[in-house]
Amino acid sequence: MEFGIFDHLDRNALALQEFYEGRLKLAEALDRAGFYAYHIAEHHSTPLGMAPSPTVFLAAMAERTRRLRFGPLVYCLPFYHPLRLLEEICMLDQLSGGRLEVGIGRGISPFEAGYYGVDYSQARKVFDETLEIITKGMISKTLTFDGEYYHFHEVPVELQPVQTPHPPFWYGVHTVESAESNARRGFNIVSGDPAATVRQLTDRYRAVWKETGRNPNYLPKLGLTRFVVVAEDDETALNIGRRAYPKWHASFSHLYHTHGRSPMLGERPSDFEGIRKNGIGIAGSPKTVATILREQLAESGVNYLVSHFIFGDVTLTEALRTVDLFKREVIPALE
Numbered sequence: 001m002e003f004g005i006f007d008h009l010d011r012n013a014l015a016l017q018e019f020y021e022g023r024l025k026l027a028e029a030l031d032r033a034g035f036y037a038y039h040i041a042e043h044h045s046t047p048l049g050m051a052p053s054p055t056v057f058l059a060a061m062a063e064r065t066r067r068l069r070f071g072p073l074v075y076c077l078p079f080y081h082p083l084r085l086l087e088e089i090c091m092l093d094q095l096s097g098g099r100l101e102v103g104i105g106r107g108i109s110p111f112e113a114g115y116y117g118v119d120y121s122q123a124r125k126v127f128d129e130t131l132e133i134i135t136k137g138m139i140s141k142t143l144t145f146d147g148e149y150y151h152f153h154e155v156p157v158e159l160q161p162v163q164t165p166h167p168p169f170w171y172g173v174h175t176v177e178s179a180e181s182n183a184r185r186g187f188n189i190v191s192g193d194p195a196a197t198v199r200q201l202t203d204r205y206r207a208v209w210k211e212t213g214r215n216p217n218y219l220p221k222l223g224l225t226r227f228v229v230v231a232e233d234d235e236t237a238l239n240i241g242r243r244a245y246p247k248w249h250a251s252f253s254h255l256y257h258t259h260g261r262s263p264m265l266g267e268r269p270s271d272f273e274g275i276r277k278n279g280i281g282i283a284g285s286p287k288t289v290a291t292i293l294r295e296q297l298a299e300s301g302v303n304y305l306v307s308h309f310i311f312g313d314v315t316l317t318e319a320l321r322t323v324d325l326f327k328r329e330v331i332p333a334l335e
Contacts, residue, residue, distance in 0.1 A: 001297065003331060004037040005030060006073060006190075006225050006306045009057070010251040011047040012313045019050060020057070022316040024064045026309070029320055031068035033327040037101050039073035039170070039190075039306060044112045047251040055088045062096040071101030073170055073190065078106055078118045078126040082133040082150055083143075089134065089167065090159035098162030101188075103170035104131060108264050111255045125149065138166040168220075174265065176204045183208035190223035190306055194278050195299040198224055202301035221304040224296065227275060228307040229283040229314070230325040237283040238272070244312030245272040245281065251312075286329035294334055 009023060027038050040057065043049025051057040054072035061070050075085065093100040106127040107113055110120040118126075129147040137143045143155040161167055169187045173179050179201040182189050189205060191198045202222045209219065227245065231237035249270050256263050268275070275281030282292050297305065307326070310319040 001334065002036040002221070002304050003326075004035060004039060004223070004304065004306045006039045006041075006308055007310060008041045008043070008048055008248070008251070008308075009050040010248050010311060011050050012247070016050065020060075023057075023310070024060060025316060026319055026323070027061050027068060027070070028064050029323050031065040033323055035068060035323075035327075036304070037069035037071065039071060039101065039103060042072055042074065042076050042079075042107075043109070044079075045115050046109075046112065046255045048254065055092055058092055058100075059095060062092065062099070065099075067099075069099045069101050070096070071103055071167070071170070073101075073103035074105035074172065075103065076107035076112075077104055077130040078113065078123045079116050080130065082130045083137075083152070083155065085130070086134045086137040086143075086157070087159050090138065090161045093161035093163055093167050094159075096162075098167075100161070100163070100167040101170060102167045103172070105172060109255060110264075111259055122149075135166060139164075170221075173201055176200055179205045180208045184212055186214065186220060188221040188223065188304075190221075190225055190304070192225035192280060194280070195224070195296045198300040198302065206301075219303065222302045223304040223306045224300050224302040225306045225308065226279075226293075226296070227272075227281040227283075227311060228289065228309060228322065228326070229318070230286055230289050230322040230330060231283075231318075232285060232325075234284040234288050237285065237289075240314060240318055241272040241276075241281060241283040244314045245275065246270060247312035249312075286325050286333065289326070290330045290333035293330070297334070 030038055040051050040054055041049050042054050044052045058070050089102060106123040113120040126149050129149050133145050133150060137157050138161055140157055143152050143157050145152045171182045171187045171189055173189045173191050174193060183205040191201055205222060229237045229241045272281050279296055282289055309322045
C-alpha cells in the first residue's frame with residue numbers, strides 16, 4: 001500500500017500568490033514525509049481549479065521537492081495540440097528527474113470544453129488520437145501520424161522523457177468496462193466511488209491483467225480517492241470537514257448550476273455528513289481514521305490511497321497537521 005494526494009486546487013479566500021505558495025509548502029511537507037505522489041486536477045473558467053495549466057504549477061513543484069512524484073489527474077487531452085503536450089511532458093519529466101505521473105482524460109465538463117471551442121461530442125475521438133500521438137512521440141525521433149483530426153509527416157522529435165518508454169499513465173474509472181480497457185493498456189487507475197463499487201473495478205482489472213499475460217509479479221496502482229481530515233480528536237477533525245467541504249462543493253457545482261444542469265456523474269452530497277455516510281469523507285483522530293480506512297482499503301481491493309487533505313477552506317496549518325498525524329500514526333496503524 002502506498003499513499004498519495006489529490007488536489008483540485010479549488011479557490012478559497014486567499015490571494016492567488018499566497019494560495020499557490022501554500023500548496024507548494026504542502027508539497028514540501030509531503031516530500032519530507034515520504035508520500036508517493038501529488039496529483040492535481042485541470043479545470044478552466046471555474047473556481048474548482050486554480051491550476052488550469054498543470055504543467056506550469058508542476059514545474060514549480062519540481063523545484064521545491066526532491067523525491068515526491070507528481071502529475072496531472074488529468075491532462076484534458078482535447079484541450080491541447082498533441083505536439084505541444086508531447087514536448088511539455090518531456091520537458092517536465094526532464095526537469096523533475098523522472099518524477100512525472102501522467103493522468104489523461106477527455107475532460108468531464110462540456111462547459112469548459114465549450115469555452116475552449118472544443119466540440120465535446122468529438123472529445124473521445126480527439127482523446128484517442130492525442131494519446132496515440134504523444135505515446136508514439138516519446139519513443140520516436142520523428143513522428144508520422146494520419147488520423148481524422150491530426151496529420152503529421154516526419155516531424156522531428158528533439159525531446160524525450162527520462163522515464164522509458166514514457167512516464168506512467170493514469171486514468172479515472174467508474175465502470176467495469178473502463179477498468180478492463182485500462183488493464184489492457186497497463187495504465188494505473190483511480191476511483192472515488194464507494195468501496196463496494198471500487199471492488200468490482202479492481203477485481204475486473206486484476207482478472208484482465210492476468211488474462212493478458214502480463215507480469216504476475218507486478219501490478220499498476222489501483223487507487224481510491226477520499227476526503228481525509230485528521231486532528232487530535234474526532235470533533236476537531238469533523239468540524240474542519242463540516243466547515244470546509246460545502247465550500248469545495250460550491251466550487252465543484254458552480255459551472256453546472258450556472259448552466260442549470262447536474263454534474264455529469266450525478267449530484268454529490270452538499271455537506272460533509274453526506275459524504276461520511278457513503279464513505280467518501282473521513283474525519284477523526286488518527287485511530288478513528290485508521291479504523292475506517294483499514295475497512296475501506298480491504299473492501300475496495302486497492303493498493304494505493306489518494307487523499308484530499310486540502311479542500312474548500314482547509315487552512316495550510318490544518319492540512320499540515322493532517323499530513324503529520326497521517327504519517328506518524330495512521331500509516332503505521334494501517335501497515
